[in-house]
Amino acid sequence: MQRRRMAGTIAVVSALGMTAVLGGCGVTGGSADVTLKLVAADYGDSAANSSKKYWDGLVEEYEADHPGVKIDVSVYSWNDVDRKVREMVAAGDPPDMAQIGAYADYAAQNQLYKADDLLSIPVQADFVGQLASAGQVKGVQYGMPFASSTRVLFYNKTLFAKAGITPPKTWDDLADDAEALKDEGVKYPYALPLGPEEAQAETMQWMLSGGGGYADTVGSYGIDSPENIDTFSWLKNELVGKDLTGPVAPGELNRAAAFAAFAKGEVGMLNGHPSLMKIAAKNGVEYGMVPTPGKEGTSKSTLGVADWMTAFRKNGHRDQVGDFLDFVYSEKNVLAFSREYDLLPVTSSASQTMAASGRDRHLKPFLEELPASELYPVGKTSWAGISVQVKKQIGKAVAPSGSPSGVLGHLQAVATRAESAE
The missing domain is CATH 3.40.190.10 (Periplasmic binding protein-like II)
Structure with a gap:
């Protein structure tokens, strides 16, 4: 696996207090379990389309192919999710991953992994350019775009x-x-x-x-x-x-x-x-x-909005987190999430597939705005x-x-x- 970090064998402590011996891209050994905690936001408007259903299906598929890794997902409404993560961090018990609305404060406090310490080169390179740039603090990407939209x-x-x-x-x-x-x-x-x-x-x-x-x-x-x-x-x-x-x-x-x-x-x-x-x-x-109408013609740029995946350093599960996020950001999974919630893909591969697909034509006006969109200055703490x-x-x-x-x-x-x- 292409990953910007040292390969080889390292020892980490699992969530159960066990020492697990890990290879460069995952767990080795049948009994060496690691549990990753993920806090995610709910994009649904009812129990029928809650993001919990999306994550349950994704996690089930991942765990079937990775018997040494468990993913424990907690889903909260957008009214609560950022506060929940702040409380966990303040209590000294951050999740391994948090899919939330902001990342810069945590990055400034050196609490997050850099994206290139986690993701394989092809996955990181697949992010839509301006979304990846918006995830940077002082030129280093810490925020990984998870969902986006335009106006x-x-x-x-x-x-x-x-x-x-x-x-x-x-x-x-x-x-x-x-x-x-x-x-x-x-x-x-x-x-x-x-x-x-x-x-x-x-x-x-x-x-x-x-x-x-x-x-x-x-x-x-x-x-x-x-x-x-x-x-x-x-x-x-x-x-x-x-x-x-x-x-x-x-x-x-x-x-x-x-x-x-x-x-x-x-x-x-x-x-x-x-x-x-x-x-x-x-x-x-x-x-x-x-x-969007502009002062003298169609506006040259429009508002783009992104939500962010972050990975906290404290628990030390860098390899497992990176491998799971590579799976999360596969074209299939990015498309499935975007289609479920009428959002725009955050990767170029999924964006190209959506642009060419008749089933996604209702999103075409928003997709066409994405290349010229500008995001909030979220890289500023x-x-x-x-x-x-x-x-x-x-x-x-x-x-x-x-x-x-x-x-x-x-x-x-x-x-x-x-x-x-x-």
């Missing part, structure tokens, strides 16, 4: 037909369409969810469409860049100020509520990810999807705290008495202090 603009075809309009390509088009929808009595011509649930996503989507972003070209925070200030000034004056974003103030509108309103036929347009397709279709909403501040503050930038430059300037000052402390 596109959803629109209600029925409402658009009634208003006699076509999908927008520019900000001006979007504002004109929103005016027409408002004239037809649409409750939310454009839904702008800048509430605390996921404001950081809508914020970045708009920043990117205006040529900005959270970080500048050299990787430092650039939250109050001229481009970002112009973007939020436009939102405040041309959408919110003209009553084109609905009856709920953007700073109080959460993504889930915006999606639910779209599913009720109350929203003309909004930014959405793949899960919105099922929600809309289930409620009989005829929808279309187009690339300060990002988690900055994201929290964005969720709390950004809605004020478009409020009637709000100041885009003032709010973005405040966030930049917070970010600069946090970045200097990294």
Whole structure:
């Protein structure tokens, strides 16, 4: 097996307290058992499609071929999984692997294995380029992308037909369409969810469409860049100020509520990810999807989001973890997970298969956006705290008495202090 680590024989202590003699790529000896603990997030919306079912099937297959290794998987909701892992780490009992939303803090504390200490060369090289780069801290990959998605603009075809309009390509088009929808009595011509649930996503989507972003070209925070200030000034004056974003103030509108309103036929347009397709279709909403409109044409980049697999060093099960993760990231398993939850593959091989497959055509608009997507600056240990501040503050930038430059300037000052402390 091609693996970037020393081959040969090493001794480790199993979870049962037994000393196991291990080869370079797995366990040798019939009684030398090792148990790997994996904490994973639940991507399902019911017991019927819980991620536990996915992991149970995958683990059963793996263990059948690796009798010396057991995989103990605990699945938690996204509301709990990051906290559970933090608690385990704080108690001195981290899992061997954790599939969670962030990794940079653990990497900065030297608690994680590097990806190239775990994965075989072909597996690591198969990650989609910008996802692998986003998993790096100071040029070293610690976060292994596990699931990804992008954003596109959803629109209600029925409402658009009634208003006699076509999908927008520019900000001006979007504002004109929103005016027409408002004239037809649409409750939310454009839904702008800048509430605390996921404001950081809508914020970045708009920043990117205006040529900005959270970080500048050299990787430092650039939250109050001229481009970002112009973007939020436009939102405040041309959408919110003209009553084109609905009856709920953007700073109080959460993504889930915006999606639910779209599913009720109350929203003309909004930014959405793949899960919105099922929600809309289930409620009989005829929808279309187009690339994000930009200031002067289709946005050159869109928001990409990834969740991360991490591997903790403390238990010392590097070889077994690496072998299991090679299996997890096989094309078959990446495709199975992505298809089950309408997510985008994190490997190039699975992405190519999905792009060529008729069964995945509903994901094609999102897949086409992936190469030009940009991700949050998750490699910064300060990002988690900055994201929290964005969720709390950004809605004020478009409020009637709000100041885009003032709010973005405040966030930049917070970010600069946090970045200097990294």
